[in-house]
Amino acid sequence: MDPLQAIVLGLVQGLTEYLPISSTAHLRIVPALAGWPDPGAAFSAVVQLGTLLAVVVYFARDLWRLARAFALGLARRRPFAEPDARLAWLLLLGTLPIGLAGLACQDAIEGALRSLWVVSVSLAALALVLALAERVGRRSSALAGLGWGGGLAIGLAQALALVPGVSRSGVTITAGLFAGLTRADAARFSFLLSVPAVAASGLYELLQLVRELPEGVPWLAVGLGTAAAFASGLGAIAFLMRFLARHSTWVFVIYRLVLAAVLVVLLSCGILPP
Numbered sequence: 001m002d003p004l005q006a007i008v009l010g011l012v013q014g015l016t017e018y019l020p021i022s023s024t025a026h027l028r029i030v031p032a033l034a035g036w037p038d039p040g041a042a043f044s045a046v047v048q049l050g051t052l053l054a055v056v057v058y059f060a061r062d063l064w065r066l067a068r069a070f071a072l073g074l075a076r077r078r079p080f081a082e083p084d085a086r087l088a089w090l091l092l093l094g095t096l097p098i099g100l101a102g103l104a105c106q107d108a109i110e111g112a113l114r115s116l117w118v119v120s121v122s123l124a125a126l127a128l129v130l131a132l133a134e135r136v137g138r139r140s141s142a143l144a145g146l147g148w149g150g151g152l153a154i155g156l157a158q159a160l161a162l163v164p165g166v167s168r169s170g171v172t173i174t175a176g177l178f179a180g181l182t183r184a185d186a187a188r189f190s191f192l193l194s195v196p197a198v199a200a201s202g203l204y205e206l207l208q209l210v211r212e213l214p215e216g217v218p219w220l221a222v223g224l225g226t227a228a229a230f231a232s233g234l235g236a237i238a239f240l241m242r243f244l245a246r247h248s249t250w251v252f253v254i255y256r257l258v259l260a261a262v263l264v265v266l267l268s269c270g271i272l273p274p
Contacts (some may be wrong), residue, residue, distance in 0.1 A: 001043070005036055006221035010047055010228025017051040017229070018191065018236045020130065020170030020252045021259070025119045028164060029263065032116065032272045045205035046222055050229030052198040055191050058237045062192065066091070083144045087192075090146060094155025095196040101159040102201060114164055117274050120263040122165025127256035130174045134248055137177035143185040150179035158193060168194060169240075170256075173249065183244040191237060 001009075012030050016023040027044050031037065056063060069084035080086045105113075112118075157175035161168035169190050176186025209222075266272040 001037075001039060001218060001221045003220060003224050005031075005034075005039075006225040007228045008034075009039055009043075010050060010225035011232045013044065013047045013225070014051050014054065014229035014232030014234075015236050017048065017233055018055075018169050018194075018240055020126075020167050020173055020249060021255055022119070022123060022126075022165050022167035022170065023048075023051075024114075024164040025123055025167070025259075028114060028116055028119055029259075029272075038114065043222070043225070045201045046209065047202075047225040047229045048198045049202040049206070050226035050231075051233035052195065052202060053230045054233035054237055055195055055198075058234060059188075059192060062188075063195070066192070087143065087146075090148070090151035091193055091196065093148070094151050094158060094193050095200075097152075097155045097159040098162065098197050099200060101162055105162060113162075115274050116263060116267055116272055118163065119165035120260045120267065122163050123256045123260035123263070126166050126170050126174065127253045127260070130170060130177075130249055130256075131253045133174045133177035134250060134253070138180040139177065139182050141180040141182070141185070143181065143189055146179065146181065146189065150181075153179060154189065154193065158197065168197070170252070177249075183249065184241065187240055187244050 009027060009030065012026050013023050016026045024044060027039060031039060066084050066088040069082045070079075070088035073079040073082060073085035080089060154172050154175040157171045158168060160166050160171050169187070172190035172193060173183070173186045176189055177183065179186075181189065263272070267274055
């Protein structure tokens with residue numbers, strides 16, 4: 001991968017990681033259309049560290065408040081007494097499913113599931129589920145009112161994001177809407193929930209790259225891609241938080257359905273490899 005490819009894919013990663021349109025799908029589609037090799041699940045996961053940094057920067061105050069409340073709760077032997085401490089525990093609970101599923105399904109994630117046919121089906125399927133959430137979700141609950149069942153349900157939904165095309169932010173925002181959260185709070189919980197999951201997967205894949213590449217990790221490409229992902233990811237987070245405070249997710253539903261349809265046509269005509 002040359003530096004230009006790394007920058008382009010990093011920008012794509014950052015823009016699509018936190019919009020509910022699937023970064024993995026776009027990191028498969030863009031190289032295929034450009035005639036570039038598939039960067040692979042490992043590159044995608046490592047570059048996600050740039051988007052992780054974007055979340056940490058944007059939500060620095062929230063993360064500090066949650067970490068402080070979590071530590072104080074443990075020190076005082078009242079781990080769930082404060083709302084922020086309870087939210088921190090919910091984030092940890094919600095991270096367990098994707099961690100276990102990622103370890104169990106690693107070969108499929110890096111192999112068969114990266115088919116563009118799988119991506120096209122996933123894009124359309126979550127679009128329909130998101131549309132349903134928009135129709136039936138109450139959107140009346142604040143994040144402070146999220147219960148253990150709701151937090152676990154969102155965490156279980158996040159595990160589905162291991163399938164390319166589903167979208168981690170898309171499926172967790174959808175689950176948050178089903179749990180009754182407002183759109184903005186569903187997005188906020190989704191972003192905060194991404195921190196442990198993205199950190200774990202990115203660092204794990206980075207260690208794997210170091211071990212498995214005898215000629216050495218292409219640090220220039222990885223660094224440029226990660227920096228580009230940070231810059232575009234920060235912009236995408238700020239945009240989505242403002243957007244969902246006033247608008248619905250229907251534009252993303254339509255985008256996913258259109259992209260899925262275009263992808264099916266290109267695959268059926270042999271323009272893109274499966």
